[in-house]
Amino acid sequence: MHVAVCFRAFLLITLYGSGSSSLEWTLQSFLGHSHNLYCDDLTTNITAPEIGHWILPSGIPAEADGRHYEIVTKFNIRGYILQVTNITREMSGVYICEIRRADGTTRTRVLRGLNLSGPKFHHWLDKYTNNFIRGAVAAACLLVPMLSVCFVQKYRYRTEEELVNSNGSQTSAAYRNEAFDDIEKKSDIIDTRM
Incomplete structure (x- = not known):
């Protein structure tokens, strides 16, 4: 099941995302903030007897994780909104909302992406802090042996x-x-x- 869901999500990402630089179904948020994901769009109209069943990027149902996810009922439709709280880097990915009929069969799926291209940052340096640290470590790893060889050659x-x-x-x-x-x-x- 998990492999099939991941494959479908990957397929839909490639099909929908290949033509445009900014995807309408994706959202970008700051780390530590909250965001709402809606189980509805222009092509799928969810109605009252149906429910929205959310699947997280890890492949588990949203009901299983009560720490960061809350399923909200709106317009008398359970699961219409998935409220994501205290967003972390690990929470980025594709969220799938399965619109299920009253008998439990899945009618259609709605995809929502959260921080697929990375989170928003308050300051531009926040985005590059890790890259600066990696660059400094890489430069030190290159320069220390090279300068050691030069030092040994000069004072041998x-x-x-x-x-x-x-x-x-x-x-x-x-x-x-x-x-x-x-x-x-x-x-x-x-x-x-x-």
């Missing part, structure tokens, strides 16, 4: 030759070459009188 252990060459005092590639040093010493000893 250097041999005596590298230290002398980096100071610029001896730039000869033959410096500290024992064979070359021996030739220089022997050339000083060689008698040039010949």
Whole structure:
């Protein structure tokens, strides 16, 4: 049952939502506020012996959750309004109102979306706070290893030759070459009188 309801909701979302950027059947609300969802629209006219049976985005009936949902009777029709109180992010999704006849058979369904594109925010920074935090953590994860490698490269252990060459005092590639040093010493000893 749950899979069938989810599939129908997904199918209807794609069919109804593909052509327009703002969907008339969806509502957007602030977090922590209340909102009313109506089990009626222009194409389905709910009348007195019928009732509205609400199914939450999680697939359970609204009667099962009395904390955030209240079913309101209006125009002598039970379930005409689903009052959603203290809205949270987890409550966003597609709500289905099944219009049932007096014998319990379903005549039709009405879809209502709540915060499908995210909730409203009082200040524009509220929307991006989590993204800023994620970006800062990602930048730190990238920069800390990279700067550590640069630090180790700059201050790593250097041999005596590298230290002398980096100071610029001896730039000869033959410096500290024992064979070359021996030739220089022997050339000083060689008698040039010949």
